[in-house]
Amino acid sequence: MRNLNRIGGAAAIAAALALTACGSGGSTGPETAKGQEAGSDLSKLISINEKPAADLEQGGKVTLPLGNIGPDFNGFSNNGNSADNSALQIPMNPVAMNSGGIGGCWKVDFVGKVTANPDFCESVDSEVKDGKQTITIKVNPKATYNDGTPIDVKAFQNTWNILKSPDNGYDIVSSGAYQFVESVEAGSSDKEVIVKTTQPVYPVDSLFFGLIHPAVNSPEVFNEGFNGNMHPEWMAGPFKLDQYDPAAKTVTMVPNDKWWGNKPVLANVTFRQLESSAQIAAFKNGEIDAVSANTITPYKQLEGTKDADIRRGQRLFAGGMNINAQKITDVAVRKAIFAAVDREALRKVRFNGLNWEEPSSGSMMLLPFSEYYQDNYPVKETGPDAAKKALTDAGYAPNANGIMEKDGKPAAFKISNFGDDPTTLAFTQTLQKQLQAGGMDVGIDQRASADFGKVIGGRDFDMSVSGYTVGPDATDAVKQYYDSKTNENQLGDAELDKKIADLASIEDNAERNKAAMEVEKEHMAKYFSMGVVMNGPQISFVRTGLANYGPSLFQSLSQVPDWTTLGWEKK
Known part of the structure; x- marks a missing residue:
């Protein structure tokens, strides 16, 4: 299953890739500044300061930020299906x-x-x-x-x-x-x-x-x-819930005396719900031990922080255009959105100052470095004219204000933007202008990071600047995103559903993933519900001496490959 994830720089998910400039606290890991392609060395995308647990100080505390904590803690449900919820619960x-x-x-x-x-x-x-x-x-x-x-x-x-x-x-x-x-x-x-x-x-x-x-x-x-309610009695893991303070938006956990596996190094793990700007201040003040800096504003504010390492790798993310087809019901409008978007221009805004390049990704399910990847983006001709043509072909015409409308109903909607990161807002505003140039009446619905799970899980949005985590195999994702009975947009048809059902029985990995990618290609071209603008880097500022934390590719979306080995180097 793929977790929902917002684009904002403070999302506590997956990994990150590279800058040339580094904070004075030092840098560990690769100096990669480009997305990897098939056949590349994936070790370049890992940076965790790996140390054996036996070489670390026993005990100690780590405090980490999250964009939102709760309110629904069931990770199997639509309301609880968020990357932050997974990051919070994996230790317990x-x-x-x-x-x-x-x-x-x-x-x-x-x-x-x-x-x-x-x-x-x-x-x-x-x-x-x-x-x-x-x-x-x-x-x-x-x-x-x-x-x-x-x-x-x-x-x-x-x-x-x-x-x-x-x-x-x-x-x-x-x-x-x-x-x-x-x-x-x-x-x-x-x-x-x-x-x-x-x-x-x-x-x-x-x-x-x-x-x-x-x-x-x-x-x-x-x-x-x-x-x-987390229901800690129904959990099993190396840590257990010590305290959940919904007013302070903090969760504290301690080693679980009932755990039968390897015992954790740490004596205490605390998660705090913080907006992006608050995370930056908290890291600089020594209140938290790691923070994502995936856009230029937090990076520049964190650069030079004392006792901080910069760890870089690939972010396991795909998205940017998450369209709610239950709100934007006309497929012609959704097609016009895809046509209006200049993805390269959006990536320049998003990655400005980060010395990071990547080709246009065309899949929600796999990253370009996967041997199974193919580009499935459904629109080849893009720009304002292409968007207006898609609407004109569907019977739309400009009204007195220049907005394309049909039967008296304009092509109008809002983009939900989460958090207070300036670069993320600039990304959303640029997207808004591109869609407006394509003849659509587009506003911005600004929300706090803490509202992300509630808004997206409750489908209380028209279009969102968000996406999903990415795994190494497309089999589960193709059903989650494109089966008409299970995808949240309720888009699809019997023919595609059968193809999805059939591919699950294909033993050969390459053949099965090829079949999944072909389903995605066909679904995107018919229904236009989710569009990939970017994958992107993960750039993490980490307190010097924290071991076994950082960009971890598929081993950990929370940047902790093994919670029992997370800890501090001996001084």
Whole structure:
């Protein structure tokens, strides 16, 4: 599953790439200033100050910022599906995380290779016979939720029952491959799980990348029960919730004495909800230990900060134009939006001063360095005239104010912009002007960073400057974004839905991803709902001495590859 993410420079997600100028506090990692392409050395995109846990000070505290904390803490639901929510919960609840490098039965390395996570699933074996698949999972005997409930077949059954269909009343993001699961039963014990499918499912890790506690057993609990309540008793991880202060917007966690895996180095982790400008001040004052600086304003304000390293890599992000087709219902208007946008000009605004270049990306699902990537952007001729032609061809004509309208209804909407970063606002204003030049009446709906989850999850926007995290395989993303029964825009058709269902049974990775990319190409050309303006760098200012934190590619969207090894170098 892909997490929603805003474009603003303070989003606590994924990685970052490079500048030539560095703060006086020093720089670690690569001096990369360009997006990587297929076949490139991905180690250039990793910068974490890697140290063995045994070489670090035992104990200590780390404080990190988030753009928003809550109010819905269910990461499997549309309202809780945000990158910040994942970043917040991964230290406490990796058993349930469905993105971010670790989740349930699986863990991901830097380059995207997926293996079983022995903390929860000691082994996962798949066998296909007579066109049907049997998956055998051996669950760690010690794996137990904080409330004492064993992590066993009941958790797997509950996860399947909730996620297998969007028609059962659960506000799920996507049913993924769970629709192809026929049964989930106990094997020799409740700690051996036997999964049978109606057709082979690939990749196998598209199943049970995150488990849902058996107590979350009704649409009411799933949809409403996590509003303002994290339910730490239903979690399992190396840290546990110590305090959630909704008034102060802080979450504090400490080592979990019930955790059976590697013990964390740190004695305390605190997350604080802060707007972009407040994050900069807090880092300079020593109140937080890391901050993203993905636009020139925070970078220049942070440059020269004492006791700070700059760590750079690739941001796992795709987006810029997130269109709500339930509000902008006319496909001709959506096509005109795609045609009006000058993506190169927008990237120049976004990356101004960062010495960062990248080609126009044309996929929501894969980054250009993926061997499976292809450019699926649906409009080749762009500019104001191209946008007006798309509208004219659909029966629009300019009114007395020069706005294109049809049947007395103008092509009018607002762009939602989140946070107070000046570069992000300049990006939105430039986008606004491009759309206005294309004959559309476009305003800006300015929102606080803290409103992001509520606004996007509740579909309370026309068009948003936001996007999604990007994984190493397109199989899950193609269903989440383009299946008519699961995508939030409810756009698609039976022919595309069948292609999506069929591709999940293709074992060969290259062939399956090619099929997914072809679906995206066709969907984009028909429906025009999400457009990629950029991927971009992640530039992180990190307190000197903090080890195992920073741009981590696919191993961690929260920039922490392993929460048990995050800590401070010995002085």
